[in-house]
Amino acid sequence: MEGIIEKIINKSKYDTEVFVQKNSKIKAFFDTKLRKITAGDITTLTIRVTINNASGSATTTNLGDWETCLRNAIKSARVSVPLKTSFSLPSTQSYRGVRTSSSRLDLMTEEDMIEVGLSILNKTEGTIVQQLVMNKEINRNISANTNGIFIDSKDSLISSEISVTKKGATASEYCVSRRYPNFDFFVNNAVNLCKTSINPVKIPTKKMNVILNYPAIQDLLESVFSPSIWLNNVLEGKSLLKDKLNKKIFSANFSLTDSGIVDYGVGSSKFDVEGVRTQSTKIIEKGVLKNFISDWYSATKFAQIKRKEFVSSTGNSATLLKRPSVYHTNLIVEPGDYSYSELLDGTSLLINFLIGAHTVNPTSGDFSLNCENVYLVNNGILTPVKQVMISGNVYELFNKIIAIGKKPRSDGQVISPPIKFKNVQVIA
Amino acid sequence: MEYFNLLKKYRIAYSDLRENVSISHMLKMENGVVTVNSRINASLKGLRVFNNNGLGFVYFNDGRLSNAFKKALNIARAFGKYSNEKQNICNYKKVKYFEKNVNSNIFDISDEEKIEFLKQVTDELKEHPRIKNTLAVVYLSEESKNFLNSEFSEINLKQHIIRLNIFVTMKDRNNLQEYYYTFGKQGGWEVLKKIDINALAKKVINKCETLLRAKPAPAGRYPVILDPEITGVFFHEAIGHACEADAVLENQSLFKNKLGERVASDLITLYDDPTLPESSGSYLYDDEGIKARRTILIEKGILKSYLHSRTTAAKMKQEPTGNGRSEFANALPIPRMSNIVLKEGGFSEEELFESIKKGIFLVGSRGGVVEPTKGNFLFNAKEAFLIENGKITTPLRGVSLSGNSLKILNKISGVGKKARLSFTAGQCGKKGQRVPVDEKAPFIKIDEAIVGGRDY
Numbered sequence: 001m002e003g004i005i006e007k008i009i010n011k012s013k014y015d016t017e018v019f020v021q022k023n024s025k026i027k028a029f030f031d032t033k034l035r036k037i038t039a040g041d042i043t044t045l046t047i048r049v050t051i052n053n054a055s056g057s058a059t060t061t062n063l064g065d066w067e068t069c070l071r072n073a074i075k076s077a078r079v080s081v082p083l084k085t086s087f088s089l090p091s092t093q094s095y096r097g098v099r100t101s102s103s104r105l106d107l108m109t110e111e112d113m114i115e116v117g118l119s120i121l122n123k124t125e126g127t128i129v130q131q132l133v134m135n136k137e138i139n140r141n142i143s144a145n146t147n148g149i150f151i152d153s154k155d156s157l158i159s160s161e162i163s164v165t166k167k168g169a170t171a172s173e174y175c176v177s178r179r180y181p182n183f184d185f186f187v188n189n190a191v192n193l194c195k196t197s198i199n200p201v202k203i204p205t206k207k208m209n210v211i212l213n214y215p216a217i218q219d220l221l222e223s224v225f226s227p228s229i230w231l232n233n234v235l236e237g238k239s240l241l242k243d244k245l246n247k248k249i250f251s252a253n254f255s256l257t258d259s260g261i262v263d264y265g266v267g268s269s270k271f272d273v274e275g276v277r278t279q280s281t282k283i284i285e286k287g288v289l290k291n292f293i294s295d296w297y298s299a300t301k302f303a304q305i306k307r308k309e310f311v312s313s314t315g316n317s318a319t320l321l322k323r324p325s326v327y328h329t330n331l332i333v334e335p336g337d338y339s340y341s342e343l344l345d346g347t348s349l350l351i352n353f354l355i356g357a358h359t360v361n362p363t364s365g366d367f368s369l370n371c372e373n374v375y376l377v378n379n380g381i382l383t384p385v386k387q388v389m390i391s392g393n394v395y396e397l398f399n400k401i402i403a404i405g406k407k408p409r410s411d412g413q414v415i416s417p418p419i420k421f422k423n424v425q426v427i428a
Numbered sequence: 429m430e431y432f433n434l435l436k437k438y439r440i441a442y443s444d445l446r447e448n449v450s451i452s453h454m455l456k457m458e459n460g461v462v463t464v465n466s467r468i469n470a471s472l473k474g475l476r477v478f479n480n481n482g483l484g485f486v487y488f489n490d491g492r493l494s495n496a497f498k499k500a501l502n503i504a505r506a507f508g509k510y511s512n513e514k515q516n517i518c519n520y521k522k523v524k525y526f527e528k529n530v531n532s533n534i535f536d537i538s539d540e541e542k543i544e545f546l547k548q549v550t551d552e553l554k555e556h557p558r559i560k561n562t563l564a565v566v567y568l569s570e571e572s573k574n575f576l577n578s579e580f581s582e583i584n585l586k587q588h589i590i591r592l593n594i595f596v597t598m599k600d601r602n603n604l605q606e607y608y609y610t611f612g613k614q615g616g617w618e619v620l621k622k623i624d625i626n627a628l629a630k631k632v633i634n635k636c637e638t639l640l641r642a643k644p645a646p647a648g649r650y651p652v653i654l655d656p657e658i659t660g661v662f663f664h665e666a667i668g669h670a671c672e673a674d675a676v677l678e679n680q681s682l683f684k685n686k687l688g689e690r691v692a693s694d695l696i697t698l699y700d701d702p703t704l705p706e707s708s709g710s711y712l713y714d715d716e717g718i719k720a721r722r723t724i725l726i727e728k729g730i731l732k733s734y735l736h737s738r739t740t741a742a743k744m745k746q747e748p749t750g751n752g753r754s755e756f757a758n759a760l761p762i763p764r765m766s767n768i769v770l771k772e773g774g775f776s777e778e779e780l781f782e783s784i785k786k787g788i789f790l791v792g793s794r795g796g797v798v799e800p801t802k803g804n805f806l807f808n809a810k811e812a813f814l815i816e817n818g819k820i821t822t823p824l825r826g827v828s829l830s831g832n833s834l835k836i837l838n839k840i841s842g843v844g845k846k847a848r849l850s851f852t853a854g855q856c857g858k859k860g861q862r863v864p865v866d867e868k869a870p871f872i873k874i875d876e877a878i879v880g881g882r883d884y
Contacts, residue, residue, distance in 0.1 A: 029859075031677075031678045031679070033511060033513060034507065034510055034511045036483060036485070036760060037483075037484070037485070037503055037506070037507055038485040038486070038487070038503075038758075038759070038760060039485070039486050039487075039499065039503060040474075040486050040487035040488055040758055041487075041488060041489070041490075041491075042472065042487070042489055042758065043489060043490065044470075054462070055462075055465065056465045056466070057464070057465065057466035057467070058466060058467040058468070058469070059466065059467070059468045059469070059470070060468075060469045060470070061469070061470045061471055061472060061489045062469070062471060062489065062490075063490070064490075065469070068469070069469070072467040072469075073467075075467075075539070076465035076466065076467060076539065077465070079465070079538075079539035079540055079543065080462040080465045080539075080543070081457075081460070081461055081462045081543065082461075083461055083463075084461060110502075110503050110506050111506050111509075111510075114506060114507075114510045115510075118510065128679065130678055130679055130680050130801065131678060131680065133859075133860075163680075165679070165801055168802070170799065170801050170802065205647065205648060236458065236459065236560075236561045236597075237560030237561045237597060237599065238560065238561050238597050238604075238606070239604075240602070240604050321454075321464060321466045321468075322456065322463055322464045322466075323463055323464075324463065355797045355799065355806055356795070356796060356797040356806045356807075356808065356828075358795065359794045359795040359796060359797070359806075359807070359808040359828075360794075360808065361605075361606055361794065361808075361826070363597055363604050363605065363606040364603070364604055364605055364606070364825070364826070366644070366825060366826030367826070368645075368647070368808070368826060368827070368828040368880030369806065369828070369880075370797070370799075370804060370805075370806035370830050372799065387802075387804050387830070387832075389647075389806070389828070389830055389878065389880040391647060391826070391828075391880050393826075425647060427647045427648070427878065427880055
């Protein structure tokens with residue numbers, strides 16, 4: 001891999017960036033039994049060439065054909081319309097150490113994956129497993145450019161998704177980690193959610209206090225809120241948070257950070273695809289919007305608009321195939337003071353899963369979403385509730401925070417405690 | 429050929445080797461600037477073996493086929509060791525099919541011409557005073573598939589796909605709204621050349637302006653009319669997926685043990701049809717070498733068939749239906765819809781609307797999700813309008829439709845006369861695999877559904 005990258009960098013006469021990823025994956029599928037197991041390797045080479053501010057990209061899965069890939073990228077760059085903001089490529093920099101791989105995951109074989117899956121199936125205690133998917137992957141990543149960057153990293157990831165059913169009730173759980181996770185916790189959660197969702201009751205349509213538990217808060221932040229803090233969306237007028245820097249946008253008890261340097265964070269890495277070091281960026285502090293997240297180009301453009309000499313990329317570039325392109329690393333909600341039992345004081349609705357957050361229009365923030373594994377809470381006593389929806393606007397919702405839990409949990413690229421909101425529209 | 433030689437060497441019960449090659453070009457123009465000009469050349473091989481009562485599958489883009497055989501056989505052996513259930517695949521005849529040249533133009537268009545086309549689109553849009561952002565995307569691809577199996581079938585398929593997406597964002601004070609248009613089908617550049625850009629731009633602007641002045645939707649239970657696009661997505665998500673045999677086998681279908689039973693009103697006849705001309709959801713052979721054919725799923729309300737891959741057909745002792753599809757060579761084929769088609773009924777659009785005193789009209793789909801066991805679903809509409817005394821009145825925004833699939837099927841009281849193929853080049857995701865699909869449906873009337881919105 002390194003040899004080919006050196007050849008590309010040496011051969012190209014233009015500003016050139018290269019990202020290579022070798023992905024090795026084992027995936028096992030179960031229901032009540034083992035159903036499938038697949039394994040394989042894919043190496044992907046992506047090249048982006050910039051000529052007079054115009055960019056072109058090409059990707060291939062055939063590294064031996066890197067010359068065609070480079071030619072395609074140059075061909076694309078030559079005819080692209082130049083970006084209005086002039087920019088150079090990021091240069092050599094020092095990187096912070098961040099742990100992203102685990103030797104235990106590296107060593108797991110197909111048989112190990114089957115055994116882990118079967119042991120999970122043995123712990124589902126009286127529920128019927130509809131589906132269990134185990135996935136393990138090891139990535140080797142190299143980022144390089146003609147401005148001196150040449151950096152590599154390795155990461156590992158294991159994920160597991162289970163859905164169980166009993167007496168008409170269903171529940172799902174998902175866990176993803178860069179280290180070997182606590183699968184007992186994961187399977188117990190799914191089983192408990194399922195068993196406590198049996199015999200749900202109807203509730204009327206009304207406005208009430210709502211607690212969004214871990215997976216629900218993750219879905220809302222990741223699918224609906226995150227695009228509004230991408231600097232490219234802000235500069236392109238696609239975010240309602242434009243012109244809101246240093247203004248209060250959310251309840252004063254809400255603080256949010258994007259951090260790519262959390263050890264073993266699912267979105268952690270020491271550099272982004274442009275080779276820029278990742279960092280911790282304070283997004284919202286006590287309800288006040290402090291920063292956006294950016295790639296190299298958006299940061300340069302922002303600096304020129306603000307007439308500043310330089311604004312650093314926050315290390316959030318997502319792909320070389322698009323310029324600009326931004327995505328969050330790990331969104332971390334600052335924990336509050338409330339224990340789980342304190343959150344359950346009074347009357348409210350506890351929602352574990354939101355269904356369909358990806359279908360919401362993130363531009364307006366308006367949402368109406370189905371909820372699963374929902375409980376009516378009455379001073380700590382939980383009663384399962386039949387199908388309900390919640391609706392509103394995400395920007396208004398986060399201005400109605402009553403309480404934030406003490407204990408965060410990592411769900412994909414979001415680390416957050418449960419959050420309680422006031423007066424949310426619930427549709428039965 | 430190396431594959432057939434290795435088959436002889438290993439004496440495998442069943443095996444297939446798939447090779448996918450995808451050559452694509454995507455151009456994105458955002459506010460008059462090209463933000464993406466990328467070419468992707470992806471090729472991958474996937475080898476599946478059934479041996480020692482187990483199933484082994486490996487994929488690779490470099491390395492030798494003989495190593496892949498060894499690895500796949502090792503996985504099959506491990507599978508057999510941990511599973512007491514023999515893995516089977518149903519038999520099929522030997523097929524030889526070699527695609528002739530595809531008669532559409534994908535590669536012989538200069539980048540300059542494509543960029544000029546995008547510029548025309550965005551120039552038409554940008555003059556509007558409330559527009560904050562414009563994005564136009566063209567995507568052209570050639571998808572080639574080679575299939576070999578131990579029944580000595582050899583199939584070579586090639587398909588050209590073209591897509592156009594347009595996104596506009598408008599702002600009025602604190603109200604920011606986005607509308608997007610999606611179009612896609614089999615074919616090449618000649619398809620886009622036929623588009624009236626001026627008329628299309630006007631349509632997109634008009635739709636986004638309507639969203640800008642739309643009111644938050646009322647929440648509650650209402651009679652609703654669905655346009656053909658959201659009707660098609662509803663039948664795809666809420667009904668079609670429940671007909672896929674893997675869902676039935678995994679206890680994730682409402683239709684388990686319901687073959688031959690009434691599941692809908694007799695107004696409903698639904699089928700899956702991969703043979704519809706020009707649709708991106710169509711194909712000649714599935715990814716297991718089975719010839720594509722139309723499959724009736726529901727006939728006048730009675731459940732008639734499930735959709736099968738070769739493995740689900742073997743398990744359920746039914747005929748394969750030609751629905752074993754995979755996203756690419758790195759995934760095993762599973763039962764998937766192609767184009768879901770709701771047969772036309774006898775109602776004109778006027779007749780459907782005139783019976784509604786107060787209801788909601790939903791237009792276009794932003795996508796949806798379904799909880800498979802209970803059948804609870806949610807779809808978000810691109811646009812919606814209040815229906816008052818049979819007339820379309822106030823535009824609404826942020827509207828979703830939810831309910832229970834089986835209950836809704838029995839509350840459909842009218843099916844329109846004219847079915848329309850969406851040509852959205854939709855991508856359906858299931859078990860981590862996306863495949864191209866489309867929907868063809870008429871307008872429908874549902875007597876009562878839950879509409880999600882915000883009270884006003």
